Amino acid sequence: MIIAVDFDGTLVEQKYPKVGKEIPFAIETLKMLQAKQHRLILWTYRAGDKLDEAVEFCKSRGVEFYAINKNYPEEIFDESISRKIKADMYIDDMNYGGLPDWGEIYADIVGLDSNGVQVSQIKRKNGFARLFSKD
Ligand SMILES: [Mg+2]
Known part of the structure; x- marks a missing residue:
C-alpha cells in the first residue's frame, strides 16, 4: 500500500516550526510497515529548511521515505497543478x-486483532456497517 x-x-508532537518530541512508537511503526513492503510518502506542509529538519529527524532514526511531498521520487513539482497526492491511506x-495510537494504526493496517493474531488486511467498514454490525 502507498501510505x-x-x-x-x-x-x-506539534511544535512547528520546531521539531517536537517523537510520538511513541511512530518511527518504529513506520519501520515495521516498510518491512512489510508498504511505501511511505512523507506528506507535510513543511518546505525548505524546515522540511530538511523533518527528513533528517526520520533518517537519523532509520526511516527513509519513498517520496517526500510528491507521488514518486522523480515527480517534478508543478505549482500550477494541485498538490494532491494519490495514496491508499493517509495518516x-x-x-x-x-490520530489513533501507533500500535492501533499498525494493527489496523497489517490486520491484527487485539491479541496480535493475523485476521485480515485492513477492511474499512463504513459508518453504517459499523453501527449495525453485531461485533
Ligand atoms: Mg499535522
Whole structure:
C-alpha cells in the first residue's frame, strides 16, 4: 500500500516550526510497515529548511521515505497543478477522529486483532456497517 504520513502532530508532537518530541512508537511503526513492503510518502506542509529538519529527524532514526511531498521520487513539482497526492491511506493528526495510537494504526493496517493474531488486511467498514454490525 502507498501510505502518506504527515509529520507535525503525527510523527512528532506539534511544535512547528520546531521539531517536537517523537510520538511513541511512530518511527518504529513506520519501520515495521516498510518491512512489510508498504511505501511511505512523507506528506507535510513543511518546505525548505524546515522540511530538511523533518527528513533528517526520520533518517537519523532509520526511516527513509519513498517520496517526500510528491507521488514518486522523480515527480517534478508543478505549482500550477494541485498538490494532491494519490495514496491508499493517509495518516494525519488532522483526520476526523484524531490520530489513533501507533500500535492501533499498525494493527489496523497489517490486520491484527487485539491479541496480535493475523485476521485480515485492513477492511474499512463504513459508518453504517459499523453501527449495525453485531461485533
Ligand atoms: Mg499535522
